[in-house]
Amino acid sequence: MNTGAELRLYNSLSRKLEVFEPSGGEGEPVRMYSCGPVAFSSAHLGILRGFVCVDLLRRALRWKGHSVRQAMMITDVVRAGVPEGTDPELHIKEFLDSLAALNVLPATHYPRASEHIDDMIAMAGDLERRGHAYRLDSGLYFDTSRSPGYGELAGLDLDAQREGASAESIPGRRNKNDFALWRLTGEDAEAAGTGRSWDSPWGRGLPGSHLPCSAASTALLGPHLDIHTGGRHHRSLHHVNEIAQSQAHFADARPWVRHWLHHGALTAADQPMVRHRAPHLGDLTARELHPMAFRLLLLRGHYHRDLAYTDEGVVAAQATLRRLLARHRPAIPHPRGETRHTRIETYQDARRLLPPDDPAAHRVLDRMDTAICADLNTAQVLAELQQAVRSPDITEHGLRVVLAGADALLGLRLTTLDPAELAQQTGTGELPLGQQHLVDRLIADRTAARARKDWERADTIRAQLSRMGIEVTDAGSDSTWTLRRDSHVLAERRTRI
Template sequence: MQDRGTPLVVYNSLTRRSEEFRPMVDDQVRIYSCGPTVYNYPHIGNLRAYVLSDTLQRALRWKGYEIRKVVNITDVGHLVADADSGDDKLEEAARASTESVYDLARRYEAAFHADLEMLRILPADLYPRATDYIPQMVEFAAVLERKGAAYRLPTGLYFDTSTSPGYGRLAGLRADDQREGARVDVVAGKRNKTDFAVWRTEQPGERRLMRWESPWGWGAPGWHLECSVMSIDLLGSHFDIHTGGVDHRELHHVNEIAQSEAYLDDGADWVPYWLHNEFINVKSAKMAKSKGTGLRLVELVEDGVDPAAYRLWLLTSHYRAQSDFSRAAIDAAGTTLRRLRARVDGPLPIDRTQTYQAAMAAAGDEARAVVRRIDEAVSDDLNTARVLAVLQEALQNDDLPVDDRRLVAAVAENLLGLGLDEPAVEAAALPADLEATVLDMLAQRVKAREARDWGLADQIRSNLERMGIGIKDTPQGTTWEPIK
């Protein structure tokens, strides 16, 4: 029996508690990750979801599991404002462009894959496109109608959420929950406010750019339908883990679950584990294209930032914590990355440390204790910040034999994907804007301590540490310096 180390524990959004991960089939894990809607370039906030799914994939690989992972490409069905009526995001973008809707989608899809490659994200097994699954979606929707879980209106076919006993469980809602925050769309004739479109039928005088024939008339599928159809087709009726951004937890994933469980009708939870990452904020507001705060990864690269520095910055905080983006924080992560690479200084024995079992077999006595600590960290709901802390400590430990330090670095590289064995560029001096940011944050911390707001003071310390800045309180005041 394979030694997988510390059992992997994840925070399950479905149950809102931490749970030990247990696959449905021994040695195999099937993962579905919600992919991009390719109506525009992805911004760096969007990319956090794929760093999460990649970290999960790396951790499971480290544990010795065989993995099958699917990431969908939404190239039809996602309407503006996540609604059930109005314009499709792809069609709206195409109307403002000289390209066809399909050429536009392919261009943005290619940009998405380029970003994944720059961020060292392991490839999924499949990237299915929604437009390739229209016949299967029509059949899926027809089954829902035959089972009485969907009903017709002049505007299309709608899922009846009152037929789903656990509707809204993932979002912490009840089926009769009518709160404004439920993000429902008002459509004439809907039985329940939370009912949603499975198929959207063209109206008289309307002709969509993307349209298909169906039992409910010419039209297009609803946004939620594609993920249920493609995941079940490619991963099986039930699979292990579904991931995505926290914004999908409240509506999109809720509706996926409802229609999938109605379709399967077997009384079982469709997917047992759901992982969601939090937002990247700009000035305490969610990063968004619509607000003009959607910075692209390529823009950072053109400005001299190593994409791995952005990945490192993401990994210094927990995926379930919101993070405030600043260029100063990214610069600090770049400095940390250069120092890590300088300490590693050369190729790593990565193949020998692909799994926990292999790493433990290859490690010396002292290194085994370090490998266990790394395994414990990543097993604690993918705590990559702790993995980084153990790595930094090991690389500075001159009592640890060189070969063992390099093996530890290889283990960390497999889990973190930072390119630790790439040549280190000479570290730049501390940027002036970073120094100003640090001083401002220290001033805020002084005020918090004076007000005896210890929680805020500790949070500021944690934020500084994530930026690569260590602080020390002394009788003469607080001192700070870059973490070496």
């Protein structure tokens, strides 16, 4: 049986690409844990980018035939002050609604930190009993000197990195990297700024920042994880401390997590998006920009790297998606003759549905499989998809299977989204469908010219498109086009090509 390419992912711990192999036996789900949002503020686009990246991993695992059991933490216990009147339930609902709008596959579990206080107290107590933690007047602290290889995930000089990282001075702390497992607040919970505290063997207080993830993941997924995901900013501190306390707790000479996957930031004006200044998904939908357009913008970059956000980029992505859907409605014909949407989730699903007499479609499917297995190279999957819809060699049925397979990988709702949902008008304009085909043929000719390094022909076509009011953007082997705002010139120039 042809299972396609091997799934290779970059492991932040080993700092190299590795073939992903789950630890469980045949039929056992992949155990995957994801650091989630804080429940006391809205999740802006920069935060949502991370969960789209995690969703791509979920889809790639499913594509290769793996079931996944995923837990995604929602942090509803924090030490920092929370604005008066904040309703965490509203922020949690907004977050989950945003994930649904972005077509993110739901996690198996959405644990809240407050639901696992007893698990945290039990883990912290075990660490103290075995000499990995010590008490101070301010709480219970983990002794990092007892953790062999502490900081290996960060790959940095942690002594230099952490020096001066926090203005907090903790009397009696043995090592400057030691961190709180439990912080005391006394009887007055308002001292913590959250209005919440719990009794413990060390006094009334709150868990430290890192304990909830270790305790909740253990309770829901077991003592060892196949994959742990999070933002790259978690790699140098939060995840380092998770590893230290978890491996000290289990003490079984096995890595707590086999594979670490970290995603880059979404930036605006060359800076990571920050709370209070970053746009939210509602800001886009209020301008009739579809969540799938934002998702497409994210897919054009690699999950591991930072990605620049612009409003214009989302507008261009929406125009690209609308043209793709307008050209081909990806309903796969049923063998009995009816037309219905066929659900494809795996590489094997797609291979079974492809016509045996359509070698071009088989080649495209295999190239998409190779791309997603190369550390989730979604930009290359998109490039293959764009070329497939322009190819004269693929049968209509084969193309529809390819589109459904691409949708399984990319999650763009290519099999269900109505082009009318993308009818946003913001000044970039839209060409009538017949003229879109003309432009697409020119783009295809230019793509072919670039592939054979005929730069003169490629530049000539770009100039022709420019005279039509079309701006062309190249990204690797893929090219997309948008209509310039000065669309008044188009009526007299569209037919002169």
